[in-house]
Amino acid sequence: MNDLPSHKSLVVYPGTFDPITMGHVDIIYRALNLFDELTVAVAANSSKTPLFSTEERVELIKENFAHEPRIKVEAVKGLVVEYAFRKGAIALVRGIRAVSDFDYEFQLALANRKLNREVESVFLMPGFRWIYISSSMLKDIARNGGDVSELVPVNVNTAMKQKYANIDNGVPNS
Numbered sequence: 258m259n260d261l262p263s264h265k266s267l268v269v270y271p272g273t274f275d276p277i278t279m280g281h282v283d284i285i286y287r288a289l290n291l292f293d294e295l296t297v298a299v300a301a302n303s304s305k306t307p308l309f310s311t312e313e314r315v316e317l318i319k320e321n322f323a324h325e326p327r328i329k330v331e332a333v334k335g336l337v338v339e340y341a342f343r344k345g346a347i348a349l350v351r352g353i354r355a356v357s358d359f360d361y362e363f364q365l366a367l368a369n370r371k372l373n374r375e376v377e378s379v380f381l382m383p384g385f386r387w388i389y390i391s392s393s394m395l396k397d398i399a400r401n402g403g404d405v406s407e408l409v410p411v412n413v414n415t416a417m418k419q420k421y422a423n424i425d426n427g428v429p430n431s
């Protein structure tokens with residue numbers, strides 16, 4: 258027996274996840290090596306217009322972690338740090354792929370700390386093979402008929418193909 262408190266550690270992984278990529282999946286599993294439970298918080302970035310609706314993004318993530326009770330997925334409105342605090346999370350998890358991510362993440366972390374000092378920010382590096390990918394880049398490749406099947410979960414690959422086929426056929430994006 259050690260003297261550590263027995264309560265479980267929960268962290269929140271916020272992002273737009275439009276859509277979730279293998280890089281995000283990698284960060285989620287790395288975080289689960291460190292913390293007991295993780296909630297993926299599908300949030301809004303006011304400067305982005307997502308391809309997938311919030312409900313679609315939540316569902317695409319949920320389908321991938323249905324077998325893992327330690328992972329929950331929720332849509333979040335409002336401030337992510339306040340949401341994390343209300344849930345009793347000890348930290349927000351974010352991935353850093355390259356030095357170029359640092360300025361933005363630093364700003365975000367300090368702003369979140371200013372809003373609520375009880376919730377830390379924790380940064381993890383994805384595996385090397387995911388370092389160069391981003392959701393926008395993958396959407397651009399898929400929109401132009403390229404193959405992203407190794408870079409996104411299977412259900413995301415299918416959903417992207419469907420989405421772009423609908424758009425090409427003039428079906429309005431929901």
Ligand code: COA
Nearest residue numbers: 271272273274280281300302336337352368383391392393
């Ligand atoms: N693998 C692959 N791609 C990754 C990645 C990884 N491990 N980590 C980040 N990315 C990519 C994402 O795909 C995304 O690419 P894109 O810009 O091409 O879409 C980009 O890096 C960053 O996206 P994401 O991690 O989803 O963050 P975001 O910057 O879109 O989200 C929020 C920022 C949603 C967390 C932030 O705006 C927020 O907290 N909003 C809620 C409101 C709030 O609390 N505001 C106050 C903040 S101080």
